[in-house]
Every structure is written in C-alpha cells, then in structure tokens.
Amino acid sequence: MRIAFLTAPEGVEQVELTEPWQAAVDAGHEPVLVSTQSGKIQAFDHLDKADTFPVQEVVGETSADSFGGLVLPGGVANPDFLRTDEKAVAFVRDFFEQGRPVAAICHAPWTLVEADVVRGRVLTSWPSLRTDLRNAGATWVDEQVQICDHGPNKLVTSRKPDDLKAFCEAYLEVFGSEGG
Template sequence: MTQQGNSVSGKRVAILATDGFEQVELTGPKEALDQAGAQTTIVSLKPGSIQGMNGDTELGDTFPVDQTVEQVSANDFDALLLPGGVANPDKLRTNKQAVALVKAFYDSGKPIAAICHGPWTLVEADVVRGLQVTSWPSLQTDLRNAGASWVDETVVTDRGVVTSRNPQDIPNFNRKMLEEFAEGDHSQKRQQS
C-alpha cells in the first residue's frame, strides 16, 4: 500500500452506525483506517453519541457522532464502513435516509465494507443481488433471499464490497477493506455484472 494510487491516505470514509453496534467492529477497522491515513467520520441517525456493545448484553463505550445521515451524502466520501452488532443494523435498515445513503454509495461505485450483522443494511438497500458475501451465520437466509450468494469464509470481496463474519475476522477484514478502499471506484465492476 505504499505505491502511489494504492493508498487510503486522505480518503474520506463514512462509518455508518447507531446505538447497539459491536464496539470492536467499529474501533478495529476505524483504527486501521486512521493509521493508514484515511479521514474517518462517524455518521449516525441522531446527533450526540452512540452506544457501543461488547457482545449482546454488555454495554461498551459511547462514541461521539460527527454527522447525521441528514447532513451527509455519498458524494462527501470515498468509501463506507458498516460495523455489525445486532441492534445497530436492525435500526439502520428501518431508517429510509440511512438505507438511501448505503444505496447511493453502491450505485456510485464506491467501496463498502460490512462485517457481522452489517450486511443487513445492504439487504435493505437492495444491493446484494448477484454478489458473493459472508456475514454472521444467522443472516445467510436473508442474504440469499435478497439474491446474494452466501459463503462461510473469513472475508469475501466482490465488486468492491468486503464482508466478514465476526470479530475474529477483523485482521483479514481490515486488510481487504484497506485494499478495496485504496482501489477506489468500482463502477465498472458493478456494471459488468
């Protein structure tokens, strides 16, 4: 990633999350992006802060929201990160503006990385049809019903969409996320499908 044109340095990355996100699935990728020189922005449904979770029942830390979905568009960013956690994507996928934002990222060819339950929001945005993806195992039927080909692998990349299953996959997820985000525009790959 030291080659010119193959870096995330200076790239603007939206991290779309709300209360109930799996903390390590936000902090691990965000740290990797920040260390590689990307500019990360936490985008949420409301201003203030959002509550992280450590697993399903243990409260994690709170994180300040940089901007709300009403304040941003896909044009403001180069890439999108969707952390998991059960409650987080379940809330996001019921918010029309959040879903429209995800769809706009996909339709404009921008890379997207979604881990664990994060692909639920991709299902709602109707962007997984024809993609090979992975996720937390309980999402496989939802993803298949939405037209995706679900596989049980550590990390899957298809047309600029990076997906992983769980927190243990974060090292591989981060590596592929950085590669795809550095590559940039995936419009041609998506049009050819």
C-alpha cells in the same frame, strides 16, 4: 480518503467499530462517524454497554458524495435499527449507485439487504444472515473475508470479530485501489 462509518445511536459492536476505525487512521485515512442522530452513540461489547463515541455527521445532512468509501460495523441491534431508517438505507444505497467501495462485517449486511444491493453478489456474514442474504439474491459463503466486484463497486464482507484482522486488511486494500 474520508471514510464514513455508519452506526445506529446504539447497538454497534464496539470492536467492529474501533478496530476498522484505527486501521483507517493508521493507513492515513479520515474516518467519520455518521449516525441517524446527533450527539453520541452507545457501543456494546456483545450485550453489555461499552463506550460512547461522538457523532460527527448525521444521515440526511451528509451524502455519499462526501466520502470515498463506507464501513458498516455490526452488532445485532445496529443494522437492525439502520435497516428501518429510510435515510440510512438511502445513504447506503447511494454508495452503490456512485460506485464507491463498501465494507460490512457480521450482522451489517442486513442493512445491505434493505438497500436492495446484494442481488447477484457473493457475500459472507454472521451465519444467521445466510437465508436473508440468499432470499435477497446473494450467494452466501462461509469465508473469513469475501471481496465481491460484481456490480458498480467493490464490496468487502466478513463474518465476525475473529475476522477483523483480515477484514481490515481487505477493506483498506480495496478502498486504496479505488482511488481514495
């Protein structure tokens, strides 16, 4: 299965990109780095610059049709930038409209709020998003990983980097069950 990993040009939390990416590779999937611009993205280790990664496809030049699922890594700046980019928000919304599985960790649900796809769903996230998610119509829970199948697709969410092992296991199980 081709899995889109959507990030902004900078601000993604590196471990929230690299660990789910490697888990996808290890499971026999093809992860694809999608961003709002061509070139490279700049990852961060909290507030410090980390590695750069080459963009493989650009939002607006690709579509959800090309992928079996979507992973949204966190970092504070990453989803904050993505939610202000209309093409990125539309790309995310398309996965929901097509019933394709989506996984989001840490601050990444901010992009889901902007795409207006959390109403009636149960999610977890970094705790500071709790009010934003509730205001957008979601039920927020403080769990290591949450799988919500309310709606046309399954949504996997986790709170933070410490939850990555459970996040990777859950999203790979859900994506695998969706037919990849």
